[in-house]
Amino acid sequence: MIKIESKYEFLTKDILRDLCHFNGSERAFTLIYSSLEQILLVELSNRATSSRSYTAYSLDFRYPKHVIYSFMTKKLNPTNVFWITLIHIMAVVATFYFSWTGLALSLFGLFVAAPIGINMGYHRLLAHKAFVTPIWMRNTLITIGTFLGAGPPLQWAAAHRKHHKYSDQDQDPHNSRLGFWHSHMMHLMYASEVGSDSEDWKKYIPDLINDPYLKFLDKYSVQIAVLEVPLLYAWGGFQFVLWGAFFRLAISLHVMWFVNSASHMWGYRSHKTTDNTRNNWWVGILAAGEGWHNNHHACANSARHGVRWWELDFTYLLILCLKWAGLATHVKGFIAPKTSGSLSSTDLSRLSTQDQTSAPKFL
Numbered sequence: 001m002i003k004i005e006s007k008y009e010f011l012t013k014d015i016l017r018d019l020c021h022f023n024g025s026e027r028a029f030t031l032i033y034s035s036l037e038q039i040l041l042v043e044l045s046n047r048a049t050s051s052r053s054y055t056a057y058s059l060d061f062r063y064p065k066h067v068i069y070s071f072m073t074k075k076l077n078p079t080n081v082f083w084i085t086l087i088h089i090m091a092v093v094a095t096f097y098f099s100w101t102g103l104a105l106s107l108f109g110l111f112v113a114a115p116i117g118i119n120m121g122y123h124r125l126l127a128h129k130a131f132v133t134p135i136w137m138r139n140t141l142i143t144i145g146t147f148l149g150a151g152p153p154l155q156w157a158a159a160h161r162k163h164h165k166y167s168d169q170d171q172d173p174h175n176s177r178l179g180f181w182h183s184h185m186m187h188l189m190y191a192s193e194v195g196s197d198s199e200d201w202k203k204y205i206p207d208l209i210n211d212p213y214l215k216f217l218d219k220y221s222v223q224i225a226v227l228e229v230p231l232l233y234a235w236g237g238f239q240f241v242l243w244g245a246f247f248r249l250a251i252s253l254h255v256m257w258f259v260n261s262a263s264h265m266w267g268y269r270s271h272k273t274t275d276n277t278r279n280n281w282w283v284g285i286l287a288a289g290e291g292w293h294n295n296h297h298a299c300a301n302s303a304r305h306g307v308r309w310w311e312l313d314f315t316y317l318l319i320l321c322l323k324w325a326g327l328a329t330h331v332k333g334f335i336a337p338k339t340s341g342s343l344s345s346t347d348l349s350r351l352s353t354q355d356q357t358s359a360p361k362f363l
């Protein structure tokens with residue numbers, strides 16, 4: 001059985017019927033299907049069912065021209081295009097003004113500040129309510145995330161909840177089945193699918209939309225993030241601005257984006273979720289625990305993403321520190337979902353060897 005989710009579904013079903021009629025093989029079918037939509041099908045490693053199923057990857061990982069074509073033809077979000085381009089240009093400029101202090105500043109931002117503001121604040125607290133903190137502490141964490149340039153918190157939470165609801169389906173804002181670059185960063189270049197219109201917000205973040213402080217942060221997120229520039233300039237001049245703001249932000253953004261791209265493509269699966277999520281060790285380390293993404297999608301409201309002893313989850317350790325200090329309560333633990341179950345050790349060893357090399361490949 002071949003599983004297809006595509007706007008050309010009606011067409012491909014007809015082709016499949018014809019191919020079956022003429023004893024067409026799955027290989028022939030996938031070649032024709034690929035040529036129709038510039039995608040290729042690879043076998044899903046999730047053997048939740050005994051039937052063979054396939055998932056579609058855009059060719060953009062192997063064919064950058066497909067990314068350029070999408071960029072040229074889709075309706076763009078000019079604000080995001082401007083900021084993402086500027087951040088990358090300035091990050092490159094930073095490398096011509098290297099300083100060890102600047103590098104230390106960037107690494108501090110990546111490994112300490114981002115886990116506090118973005119992982120703990122935006123993700124586990126705001127979007128998932130994985131623990132409870134006093135309101136001043138919640139506002140502090142979210143403000144750190146906004147200051148670090150993570151973007152408008154309400155929009156972030158709405159898009160993220162939508163991602164969990166429709167993970168790797170058409171409605172997913174960064175559907176990884178549309179390719180590495182789409183899920184990594186290109187989706188941000190296009191007109192937002194989760195706008196700040198009241199319908200989207202009512203649907204995904206009804207519990208947050210009436211919070212005045214969050215609305216304030218959301219409205220002035222760019223101005224708050226830009227505050228970093230004069231502060232760093234006053235501290236260490238232009239070099240600190242380049243490294244502490246732009247270079248730091250560029251690497252932080254890519255690490256955050258790898259959670260949406262790499263952790264939906266490469267790594268092992270411990271749980272039979274309906275999406276393509278993976279536990280990816282290097283994203284796990286770089287993103288302070290956010291890379292154990294198959295665990296996270298299996299139990300989204302858990303404060304803990306790293307479950308096995310080697311799945312280091314620095315963000316969870318920070319939450320435990322808050323709990324120890326009496327600043328976090330109701331810390332939700334990881335409960336393996338009953339409906340999907342976890343994979344047996346045999347399944348796991350088979351999948352982990354198979355999936356480490358499961359980058360899109362030609363049939």
Ligand SMILES: [Zn+2]
Pocket residue numbers: 163167259260264277293297
């Ligand atoms: Zn995800």
Ligand SMILES: [Zn+2]
Pocket residue numbers: 123127128160164296300
């Ligand atoms: Zn999440």
